[in-house]
Amino acid sequence: MPGTYVLVVALDEPATIEVGALGDREFDAGTYAYVGSTFGPGGFSRVDRHRELAAGERDARHWHIDYLLGHPAASLAEAVTFPDADLECHLAGALPGEQVSGVGASDCDCDAHLLAAPDRGALLSAARAERDSRN
Template sequence: MVKGTYTILVNLPEAATVTVGALGEQTFPAGYYAYTGSAFGPGGFARVDRHVEIAAGDRDARHWHVDYLLGDTPARIETVVRSPEVDVECAVARAVADVGETVVTGFGASDCDCDTHLHHATAKDRLLTAVRSAHE
């Protein structure tokens, strides 16, 4: 089982307001989102498959903040960037922050001191370039 760090690039075609677990009701503008997570727990990168299932409507259980964005909006996962066997979750999230904006403080970052692990941009290319560069 392969473990590591991943970033999901999500397209949200229209603005949405969603209740995100303990973070409460949050508004997400339309655009692109980069969510960075850790897959060092049981199952490793199978966690990414679970996120894909939620986005596709094939799974209902919401366990992580990103599950609400993926399952309760018309969001689509466009790509996933992975860094196998490397724990760089916070480093990637901080690097992506240089090109993306914070929409929800604390999103995906309840177990670290980062502001957020979810970054928004209106332009896909710049955000995706930052994600790939951060994972290298």
């Protein structure tokens, strides 16, 4: 099934992570939100792939978020899905948090699709409210 998703990522300690061609990036400990879409083959199986990478069951990194998820101090806390909705850029601008410049938005005009969120609860509430408003 196609759609949009928000991955809520916990980073337990500060880290310097090489994010593909973007090079080394500094990440503070805390909560991050990554907004992605699944309009290609496989649909939401991409979310399962991200979960497997975060759990150490997969090594290949294809997207910017994979570099963060593959770090030992990172874990995938939750995923909120938006079936059949093309909201990637909207959510990247609407969810609470500070955009991590250049990360996750290489195929659009947005500055970023990764946000450093001030609070996990507020982030989840906002994502769920967006999802529920569309049902």
